[in-house]
Amino acid sequence: MNERVLIIDDDELVRNYVSRALSGRGFTLETAVNGSSAVALMEKEKFDVIICDLKMPDIQGDEVIKRARVLQPGIPVIVISGSMSESSKAVINEMKVEGALLKPFGIDEIRSLVDEVLKKTQ
Numbered sequence: 001m002n003e004r005v006l007i008i009d010d011d012e013l014v015r016n017y018v019s020r021a022l023s024g025r026g027f028t029l030e031t032a033v034n035g036s037s038a039v040a041l042m043e044k045e046k047f048d049v050i051i052c053d054l055k056m057p058d059i060q061g062d063e064v065i066k067r068a069r070v071l072q073p074g075i076p077v078i079v080i081s082g083s084m085s086e087s088s089k090a091v092i093n094e095m096k097v098e099g100a101l102l103k104p105f106g107i108d109e110i111r112s113l114v115d116e117v118l119k120k121t122q
Contacts, residue, residue, distance in 0.1 A: 003048035008038040021107040035059025
């Protein structure tokens, strides 16, 4: 395995939760506290999947996803969001993300979705 996963969320509890859910599964995990730091990481390193919150204080998730797809074309994206409002659903559809989860989600949900997304892209 050893796929590289970037977890982007301004909430430390969510970053830690997702990291714990995916640790010990053969992934190399990186975290970013906001959109700016995520973009900076993607400029330096290649990732196999991105897990991204939509609402962040600096660069919103949709913009992070757009930049990710320019920096790393074809990269699969999983959106995690505290709200699946009509605007969130519109962003998810427009960005053609590979998966989306509403917070709070279970450990098995994020594990299964990451496994499914990576299987489709290999």
